[in-house]
Amino acid sequence: MPTAHQPPVHHDNYHSVPTSHASQPSGGPRIKVPYSKNPVYVAEGYSPPVVAGRNFEYETTPQNAAYWQALTLTYRQYMKKEADTRGIDLRLLLDERRSGAFHCVGCGKPMIMRELFSNGDRVYQCWNGDCVKRIIRYQYQAQTGRIIEVT
Numbered sequence: 001m002p003t004a005h006q007p008p009v010h011h012d013n014y015h016s017v018p019t020s021h022a023s024q025p026s027g028g029p030r031i032k033v034p035y036s037k038n039p040v041y042v043a044e045g046y047s048p049p050v051v052a053g054r055n056f057e058y059e060t061t062p063q064n065a066a067y068w069q070a071l072t073l074t075y076r077q078y079m080k081k082e083a084d085t086r087g088i089d090l091r092l093l094l095d096e097r098r099s100g101a102f103h104c105v106g107c108g109k110p111m112i113m114r115e116l117f118s119n120g121d122r123v124y125q126c127w128n129g130d131c132v133k134r135i136i137r138y139q140y141q142a143q144t145g146r147i148i149e150v151t
Contacts, residue, residue, distance in 0.1 A: 068094060 068076070079097075083090040109128045 067097070 071079070079093050080090060083093050107126065107128050109126055
């Protein structure tokens with residue numbers, strides 16, 4: 001049985017993965033990405049950075065993984081430092097920086113992040129400048145990991 005092209009299997013990474021998550025959509029191997037808790041889909045051959053004292057995994061969309069891979073190493077390091085400084089998950093920054101990650105409830109066009117506050121609040125503005133709902137404010141709840149809209 002040929003095994004030259006098969007990567008080693010590390011079963012210990014998947015003990016806590018529920019059965020429903022074991023058959024996620026294909027998108028490449030699952031690897032560690034900074035400031036998160038679950039595996040992420042990325043392209044073949046990508047080696048994540050290793051930082052002592054952190055468990056860097058999260059599950060995200062292939063679009064977010066592709067966006068992360070397209071960033072320069074310098075910008076990745078900047079984003080990791082920003083996430084750490086502000087005490088929020090790097091996934092939030094990835095979602096916010098990636099064009100079209102959030103859409104306006106008024107017109108459906110992409111929202112872009114205008115401000116990110118140290119307490120985790122974020123302010124978005126619709127690309128459509130005359131939309132009635134231009135600014136949406138979100139709050140990240142660190143204890144639950146949820147994002148809620150602040151009215």
